[in-house]
Amino acid sequence: MEEILAEALAVAAPQRAAGRVADYIPALARVDPDKLGIAFAGADGTVHGAGDCDEPFSIQSISKVFMLALALEKVGVKLWDKVGREPSGDPFNSIVQLEHERGKPRNPLINAGAVVVTDALIGDGPAEAAIDALLALLRGQAGSGNIAVDEEVAASESQTGARNRSLGWFMRSFGNLSNPVEEVLGIYFRQCAVAMSCRQLARAGLFLAFDGRDPVTGRAVCPWHRARRINSVMMLCGHYDNSGEFAFRVGLPGKSGVGGGILAIAPGHGAIAAWSPALNAAGTSAAGAAALEALVERTGWSVFV
Ligand code: GLN
Numbered sequence: 001m002e003e004i005l006a007e008a009l010a011v012a013a014p015q016r017a018a019g020r021v022a023d024y025i026p027a028l029a030r031v032d033p034d035k036l037g038i039a040f041a042g043a044d045g046t047v048h049g050a051g052d053c054d055e056p057f058s059i060q061s062i063s064k065v066f067m068l069a070l071a072l073e074k075v076g077v078k079l080w081d082k083v084g085r086e087p088s089g090d091p092f093n094s095i096v097q098l099e100h101e102r103g104k105p106r107n108p109l110i111n112a113g114a115v116v117v118t119d120a121l122i123g124d125g126p127a128e129a130a131i132d133a134l135l136a137l138l139r140g141q142a143g144s145g146n147i148a149v150d151e152e153v154a155a156s157e158s159q160t161g162a163r164n165r166s167l168g169w170f171m172r173s174f175g176n177l178s179n180p181v182e183e184v185l186g187i188y189f190r191q192c193a194v195a196m197s198c199r200q201l202a203r204a205g206l207f208l209a210f211d212g213r214d215p216v217t218g219r220a221v222c223p224w225h226r227a228r229r230i231n232s233v234m235m236l237c238g239h240y241d242n243s244g245e246f247a248f249r250v251g252l253p254g255k256s257g258v259g260g261g262i263l264a265i266a267p268g269h270g271a272i273a274a275w276s277p278a279l280n281a282a283g284t285s286a287a288g289a290a291a292l293e294a295l296v297e298r299t300g301w302s303v304f305v
Contacts (some may be wrong), residue, residue, distance in 0.1 A: 002050060005050035005295070006050040007037055007294065007298065008038060008050075008291040008292075008294040008298070009291055011291070012274075012288070012294060013036060013287065015249075015255050015278075015286045016033060016276055017278075018281050019033075019279045020033075020280030021033050021279070022260075025156055025258070026138065026156050026159075027150075027152055027153040028153065028277075030190045033055070037051040037055060037274070037285055038050050038197035038272065038275070038295070039053040040202055040271070040272050040295075041203045041206045041272075042269070043089065043215045045203070046154060054199060055197055055275075056150075056196055056200075056262055057195060057197070058194070060192045060201070061192065061257040061258065062256070062262075065109070065238075066207075067114065067117050067134060068109075068117055069222050070137060071117045071120045072222070072226055072230055074120065074121055074123060075120050079108075079120055083105050083106075083116045083269040085232075085236075087106060087236045087237050087243055088209070088241070090106075090109050092258075093164065094110070095167055096294050099170075103176040107237040108233060109233060109237040109287065110240060115167060115168050115177070115185065118184050119184045121133065122187060123277065127184070131187055136241070138194065141205075142196070142201070148194070149190045149193050150193045153193035153302050154189045154190045154252070157192060157193065161185060165181060168181040168184060173235075198273040201269045202270070204271075205271035206270060207222070207227065208227050209268065231253040238254045239283075239284045242280065242281075242283075242284050248294075249289065251304050252292070252302065256283060259277065260275050261274070261285065262284065262285055264292050270303050272295065274288035276288045284287060
């Protein structure tokens with residue numbers, strides 16, 4: 001496996017030049033665009049890695065997948081009254097559909113939808129408990145207590161977060177946010193600023209490859225039907241207006257983040273995390289997607305077999 005991962009990175013490496021590091025969040029603009037790593041967590045919990053697979057990076061929108069699992073656990077299917085589950089075909093921070101659809105975001109993986117999910121997870125409790133729940137889930141599943149919020153990245157995003165605040169206020173005007181916008185956005189910025197390595201991320205996402213159950217401990221992180229639904233949302237919405245292209249090239253549910261990470265789920269096989277900071281126009285890691293494409297070509301993994 002380590003050989004396959006190293007090969008995938010070698011194939012993908014030239015693609016680093018095809019993308020650009022996110023610069024609308026100043027703290028992310030400082031990350032070295034040459035970084036490239038990948039890790040695979042399999043059924044026995046062993047994590048194989050190659051390249052910069054031990055270096056923590058900002059998981060950004062990949063946090064939305066774990067927040068979705070937590071919010072569904074908390075409020076159940078009622079969540080779908082507030083957020084849809086259709087692909088948007090629009091960029092991650094688009095506001096245009098929100099007016100037509102009366103403040104109900106298309107899906108939980110675009111920014112507007114993720115803000116609704118965060119609001120639901122906060123519920124009527126203290127906002128900070130939502131971050132505590134996220135960190136507990138990630139630390140527990142990855143088996144590493146050192147996973148934390150990079151407060152510098154969170155502050156940097158907050159300082160430049162006018163667009164995300166606009167989405168929040170717009171939804172609030174339609175009555176689709178229960179908590180104060182500033183409070184919900186504060187948590188949203190911090191969940192996006194969680195720093196993890198490819199190894200930690202692959203291990204943390206492993207339950208999604210095994211019907212919601214951690215294959216090593218046997219613990220059900222979520223019921224099987226919820227894991228399948230989260231995967232289907234990742235498949236159709238995980239890369240915004242690039243989701244079709246990712247499904248076409250990789251054929252696995254995946255979620256990208258503007259920190260350059262991608263989490264992909266190979267049901268029955270394991271979870272893969274790739275990282276390379278230079279992004280394509282839709283905010284998906286150019287070399288990360290290429291590495292995953294090379295990996296599935298070699299392994300034959302696909303949800304379409
Ligand atoms: N924190 C980022 C934002 O809100 C997340 C976007 C992403 O990773 N696609 O803009």
